Amino acid sequence: MKRVLMVTGWCLAISSVWVSTAAVAADRFAQRFALELESGAAYYSVTLPAAVYAASQRSDLGDVRVFNGAGEPVPYSLEAPREFSRAPATLHSVPWFPLPPAAAGRTGAPLGVTIATDGSLRATMAPPARAQHDSDLIDLGRETRRDARVDALVVHVRDDNYQGRVSVESSDDLRNWQPAGEAQLLKVSYNGSTLSQDRIELNDMRARYLRLRWVDGAPYIDSIDAQVQTTSAGPAQSADSQREWREGIIAHAGPKTGEYFFETGGPYPVDRLRLNLPQPNTVAPAVVYSRAGLEAAWREVSSATLFRLHNGTVEQSNPSLELASDTDRQWRVVVDTRNGGLGSGALTVAAGWRPATLTFVARGDGSFTLGVGSAGAVSSAVSRADLLMGASSVVVSARLGEPLPVEQYADSHSTGKDPDAMRRYMLWAALLLAVGSLGAIAWRLARGAQAPAGAQAAGGAGGAGGTGGSVGGVPGESGATSATVKDAGADGADGQSAGKN
Template sequence: MKRFVAGCGAAVLTAFAIGLPVAAQAAPTPFMHRFALEFDGSAPYYVLAVPPAVYVASRRSDLGDVRVFNGAGEPVPYSLDAPVAHQAPTLRPVNWFPLPAAAANAPAATAGVSIAQDGTLRLTTAAANAGARDADLLDIGSAAQHVGALVIHVREDSYQGRVHVDASADLQSWRAVADASILEANHNGERLAQERIALDNLGQRERYLRLRWLGGGPQIASVDVELYPDEARPSDGARQWREGLVAHAGKTAGEYLFETGGAYPVDRLRIDVPQLNTVAQATVYSRPNGDVPWREIAHALLFRVAQHGEARNPPLEFAPDTDGQWRIVVDMRNGGLGNGTPSAAVGWQPARLTFVARGAGPFSLGVGNARVAGAAAPRDDILVGGEGGAGVKPAHLGAPLPVDENEARRAAGNADSTRRYVLWGALLLAVAVLAAMAWRLLRPQDTARS
């Protein structure tokens, strides 16, 4: 009899142990959001620069809950390449050539500059007087590294102005790549400077830059370029920004809080102070949610000053950070930011999603389930024969698709939690029943022995 009871118990427990994963696998993985995918032409592979809507819908900081489906609802192989980690740049000096106002938009040959066979620029006439020029021509070279920014060192103790930056590969066709403020101020031994011009959208072949100064150029002491390893260069998609994030005052003076609203891999943070002629030191923190302590991200000098125009502090740069909650703590010893609250903008390089167009369309993207495990494969494993030629074409996120209410509820966790409690309750009830049966079967035998 004991063997029979033990056998029954083992059979029931085994059935429940097998039944739990079977029940979990019975239905396809649910998602809270689904989007149509649109293509440019036909190809075996497609690549999508992950748009902000997917970051907002994702319930995982690594986008591990993203899946791609074909028209039959089957998941297809995909890879997901996150933005590269922030790396400290190296500085390299570059040559610059002052241009008089009349030659600012003229070809190099008529602006007192000659071009060698290797593309290097050389000055053929005397340099223009600093007070009579409003443009400079730069040759940043053809290095196999990514140029991330210009750093302009000004001779003057006091200068403030704005500059437009154009880029060209041949000195004939130009396109705008940046617009920035340059500031140099020294007072009682303290220095306030903004020398850096970010070049996030500079093309790989664009080695010539034209600086067009508004209101006259400064006396330049030297110019450096920030160089990053070529593998750190973003390969797909321009930098994305979320603007107009209004911070609200915290519990202590000088504390301001805001949320990004998505698991964006933020690596740029621009903080705009509310009042003109403000200068203040600040520290920036972040955290994923209110259950963990704040983590220090960066120190910043916040300013907004007016003198021959208006200059503002540049964006902060740091390693990609997917935290959703942010905190700015301003040093209040000099009055902080005064009245009003700052606003913020966050920027990031989008992740790159590459997938195989297996099966018939239409293809779709599902996202929004914190409990699913990431299923992305290395990109080299899914790209057979490399990514050159016409094998890989761009994809675009289309309109949101309807999601069944039950699927959305299961993806959010409610239905799965209920089912889990029911299954565990049934298991405990089965164990209790077996224990009662064993007790009843064994009790008469013990009484007979006594």
């Protein structure tokens, strides 16, 4: 039992050594970045750029760490961008007034329009003919409240086929006009269905009047709606302004016709995909799938009709696909090829995401660095609230610098420079000692097993000599001799029995 306990103890020691060695290996990060800080602050935050995502080997960024000048990890939090609560947007029909070319350049009330005391517009003459119609005036009226803003205009075009550019200007007094955006509108009938792109995006518009200038000819308009977003639900931030993009991803054709595969190259939390078709005048329905790795199953994440249409100087493409945040690295696009698919050329992709923010405590002296890229590391991030602990200190922005040479940290882990070198040597020495001790225990157990076997054989021979198996009254000196005498006696007895017979 004592030996069994000893063997068990050594096995546990070896297991702990292997675990400790694995933990040390998990502390090695493939990439390091310098952190540029302003001196004197207790807390710093940095928005993680694409380079950190590309170096990470975990989908949750669990292998990100911040180290001080002594190589010690410091406490940190990691947070995805906040989604502010906001009320659903609503559509409200707004009045519009077609204008002739001469009216668009007038100051004050345009030709054919009067202004009431409350600022609302009234038409005083019939709209111009289409050949004379190159702009429209829109009165947003009550939609420009203090607690509301106009996010977009939705133009319902009557034409079955229309494609054209439009520029938008805004004003509060019909005298001073400011650029407010531009867009391309599209309405195309295709295979019994209609492709349309009828939105004009506006960035938090609060002006009273809008003017649409039709660059490629004005369409017949059925109605115009303003998409109004109330702001009383909380502060608003433009998600598009915070989004980063990885451009130029090439999707390679798969073994089946209409299949295209691409990889994002990192655990980016992708929530937008732009699929750029290789040839103009292409229309094709498509389904998009993603998966984390080769062993995972494909799952559908989006579907849309992809298009790229060219009309003179105007070219329009399908808008970006909106997705739930997806950190999968491998993607697959399946295109309906019944109408020719995408044709020749490469499908290119742009992936967009909103980066996470890392906040850390500037504990210790020296330069701070960010390490990333260790598949064995487990996230040690805490929540931002727990990190700040209600402190009144201001969180100062930091900037991620250039990647540091890998050799610099490889040298620091060599003998005499690595602070963990002695620990690793002791662990390996303990491992070798444990293996040697187990070998010694096994050798002693083997010898102990042979000794009882020899003693048992000797005891059996002594018993045979005491019952007549001795020669001249001397007991057999060995098991072999006793066995021989006994066999001889048996043969003599058999001979005497045979003579009597």
